[in-house]
Amino acid sequence: MQTEKMTRFGVSMPNRLLTHFDELISDKGYANRSEALRDLVRDYLVEREWEADEETVGTVTIVYDHHVKELADALTHIQHEMGTLIISSLHVHLTHTHCLEIIVVRGKSSEIRKMADHLIGTKGVIHGKLTAATIGSSF
Numbered sequence: 001m002q003t004e005k006m007t008r009f010g011v012s013m014p015n016r017l018l019t020h021f022d023e024l025i026s027d028k029g030y031a032n033r034s035e036a037l038r039d040l041v042r043d044y045l046v047e048r049e050w051e052a053d054e055e056t057v058g059t060v061t062i063v064y065d066h067h068v069k070e071l072a073d074a075l076t077h078i079q080h081e082m083g084t085l086i087i088s089s090l091h092v093h094l095t096h097t098h099c100l101e102i103i104v105v106r107g108k109s110s111e112i113r114k115m116a117d118h119l120i121g122t123k124g125v126i127h128g129k130l131t132a133a134t135i136g137s138s139f
């Protein structure tokens with residue numbers, strides 16, 4: 001892969017803010033400020049992509065008890081209804097009772113959010129989280 005041309009620029013920042021930024025860099029294990037700053041900008045751009053309702057990707061993670069009556073059927077039903085959004089899914093039998101499911105989704109962010117809310121809000125789902133990612137074509 002060809003490396004994209006980089007531009008150096010100076011950044012002025014209040015000392016206190018810079019101290020917090022350096023703490024964050026150290027906690028997260030970044031090699032330097034530039035790498036940390038690039039990631040922050042990318043995060044911000046991804047957030048904007050999701051706000052603009054563009055086509056994007058994400059994952060929905062849910063943990064549930066498959067012994068809860070009709071829950072597994074309800075979750076499967078939601079996924080079949082929204083079939084065109086789903087790229088892939090992974091099911092892990094965590095314990096005798098609990099299952100973890102990771103659903104990879106691609107589509108308009110509003111549609112993804114709607115399905116994620118529906119899954120996470122289903123009675124009996126113990127934990128659920130939507131992670132916003134990006135197709136990455138703009139960076």
Ligand code: NI
Nearest residue numbers: 092093098099
């Ligand atoms: Ni299972």
